[in-house]
Amino acid sequence: MKLVLLTLLFLNASFSSVLNHDLKTRVDRQLKLLQQNLNYDFKMNYKLVMVKNDIVSNAAASFPFILVNENWIEGFSDKEVLAVITHEVAHLEHAHLSKGLALLTGGFVNAVFDINNPESLRERYSGFVRYYKLKQELYADCVAYNWLRELKDLGVDADPKSLNDVVRRELPGIDNFDEDYMGDDFVYTRFRAVRDGHPSVCRPEL
Ligand SMILES: [Zn+2]
Secondary structure, three states, rough: OOHHHHHHHHHHHHHHHHHHHHHHHHHHHHHHHHHHOOOOOOOOOEEEEEEEEOOOEEEEEEEEEEEEEEEEEEEOHHHHHHHHHHHHHHHHHHHHHHHHHHHHHHHHHHHOOOOOOOHHHHHHHHHHHHHHHHHHHHHHHHHHHHHHHHHHOOOOOOOOOHHHHHHHHHHHHHHOOHHHHOOOOHHHHHHHHHOOOOOOOOOOOO
């Protein structure tokens, strides 16, 4: 993981001359807005790294960094930027990456020995990964939703529903999608949870 991150930072550095510093300042402002206003004891002051390559196509978290693709976030409103950052900080606070790696390894062993399951090993494993990933994303969304609501109550320009505005950018018609047809689709399940309002107490991840 460290190697991936170092490679990533190196690639980022090689592009630094063309990175948009105004944009970084704008995204950084939202990170500080979250960390300085929320009544919550964060593990640390997280660092923002803007990237301009395909390794991170939107946003990602790798302790203690938040990686954001410059092209992806460029047209976002401040509230949408805050929603993205808040979601990533929720992952970092709950150590999702390291927990995820440990669980995915365990999940693979589980899939190998689940011999009575008629599905192929690949299906069993990908099913587990999908289930686990969705749980993590829903949990991070729930934490972010509540943090954004708290910020809004404190008078900060924040809105928990901005989490869905980010989704609408990629899927503009999502509000009119057929619920029955969409079923348990990964993105739609997350969208529906934000639309209907996450509970104030988030169900723990796996
Ligand atoms: Zn996430």
